[in-house]
Amino acid sequence: MSESRSIGEQPFSIHMLFTDVRYRAQTLQFFILLVLAIFIWWVLSNAAANLAAVGKSFSFVFLSAPASYEISFSAIFFDAESTHLRAVAVGLINTILVALFACVTATVLGVIIGIGRLSKNPVIARSSAAYVEIVRNIPLLLILLVIYAVLINFLPSPREAEMLFGMVVSTNRGFSVPMLTLNWPLTVLTVSVLLLWFASFFVKTERESRIKPILYTLAITISLVLVALIVFAIRTESSAIGVSLPVLKGFNYFGGFTLPNSAIALWLALSLYHGSMIAENVRSGLQAVSPGQGEASWALGLNGRQAMGLIILPQAVPMIIPPLISQFLNIVKNSSLAIAVGYPDLTAILGGLTLAQTGREIECILLLIALYLLLSLIISAFINLYNARVAAWKTS
């Protein structure tokens, strides 16, 4: 007597791995992983053979060797005897610094122009639209190179430059301002007071549940400038508290705090370019607020600025923030164009100077990619955090 079987209980046979929908996906995944593993093994063995052929090894020991090059602009102490690892840290800090400043100015510019595009005044609306269309259709690298070329070609040389109030001077080398020199305890104190003030600011805006865009951005800008100045003050040699003024010695200005033109060009280019991108985000966010809201606030007797500040902007902000943060991510990534003007950011140091000095291509570029990924992941985490908070706020 034959066995009775229900459908689907056929004995397992090998061809079912390829034909049966229950197993086919697993088989396919197995083969994909197998091919991938073979590919990775092939790539790695090639790399090993190629490295051996030129007598190189794969190790990150070189990071602790002296860099033996100078960096023109660094927030922490650095000289030719410092290690490559310290150079990487300088680059990372420089990337974060220029990206932070560019984020702030690009946001201010973007909000102004994004609101300007929706102005009832045709001159403002048209000129804002023209700005956005012109800037976002030109390569960022081109904007950067033009600004840099203009700065170094059309500004006077240090010997010909005129000083403003005996304190501020702008030359074809950079922009020099006086700087506070502080000792360590005072620096720590100032930074913590600033941070506290900054934190209290956030608490305040939560309680008042009202957004003051201009005040907000102004406060962030000022505190960032102060923090940056203090960060740079740490590395001055003198332990006394005082003011260091830029003084012309020979062919250049020494003392004070000098921002090189490469940093200014990069900051301006990133702000102008991403300002136009952010303006588009702001505009679409504002347009997504239903027109009834604006009409209702008019009907309640609010004027244009009150309607914008109290009714429309607060509703548009949750829609603007996520694309805004992804623009910040783009600013961090695009700050890598620094290598084209010689601003010592992460790419210029790891992909340029250290790579040329040590000849360790694989290690340098892997480290470069890993650090950028780390920055991207941190910013993505902020986006996710914000989205989660907005979702929680909507459900509550």
Next chain:
Amino acid sequence: MIASTSKNSDKSSQSWFNFQLGRLTRQITTSPFASIIAVFILVAGIWGAKFVITWGLINASWSSQSLHECRAVAPDGACWAIIRERYNQFLFGFYPAGERIRPLIVFILLAIACLPLVFPNIRRKGFFLFLAAIFPFIAGFLIYGGWGLQSVSSNQIGGFLLTFMIGVSAIAFSLPLGILLALGRRSKMVAVSYLCTGFIELIRGVPLIAVLFIGSVLLNYFLPKGMNIDIMLRVIVVVVIFAAAYVAEVIRGSLIAIPRGQYEASIAMGFSYWQMMFFIILPQALRLSIPGLMNIFIGIFKDTTLVSIIGLFDPLGIINPIRSDPQWGGIVIEPYLFVAVIFFGFCFGMSRLSQRLERYLAKADRQAC
């Protein structure tokens, strides 16, 4: 009779002008703050336009042999003589002088192949599709030569020819690769989905210049010894991979936007996965993706300028030898402005084209309903 008509039209145009002027004044003076800014912008705009016209046209020098001569002839004007002398380099790089007709033919063929995008109602679509399909082969043959044509090597190619070679290949190849990555990311197979997600996020997390470094420096390490791939090909491969990650995210967004019913209906009809994707889902998803894709393509086209950092002579890379040339050293604005205007023209055209295509498709949709 005639005189009175013309007088009438004069009068009506006069009143039209007055009406417009009145409207403009009313609009400008909506709020005191806005009108102050508007007046400021107007004054700055008029001053700027006057400066551009006097500097760029009236006082400019169009034919000189060197920057020194330019500045002597036109001290307060632009020196366009540099463009006149070097426009061939801006267009073709160091392409052999006698052979420049070949890339020119390639540009013309490309323009013809793109005609259906500009005129969606064009007839004989099959011909254009065929042209687009064989275009890469014709272009490769014409640009690189061989088989009777003088062969040209990659390091002779530069200028906008290089920009277009990288840009067009990135656009053409990143689309299929991006679709596969998007489908993979949404796949139910865990391994495939994780691999695609990881790959997309890895690429999107690093700047293009780092990816170009991989192409220019690392790729040779990862290939067998003696297998040297041409720098142009390496750059194109990494730019395609870079663009594909961004394309994949746009397409994934559209795939999510397709109603579930479409998937369920096609499974109910007995379609296999690939049949469902090709005949039902992707045609709708790609249509939804057009604005996002066009943004990415414009971005990639602009980002091709980054190859000048790794030493290729794209339009920005070409400017460096000019600025260090003894005859033209010290020139700053003019070559950059020339390149900027051409880039602006193409990118602005592409964004307008995408808006037109969107409107056309929306209209076609309405008519189909």
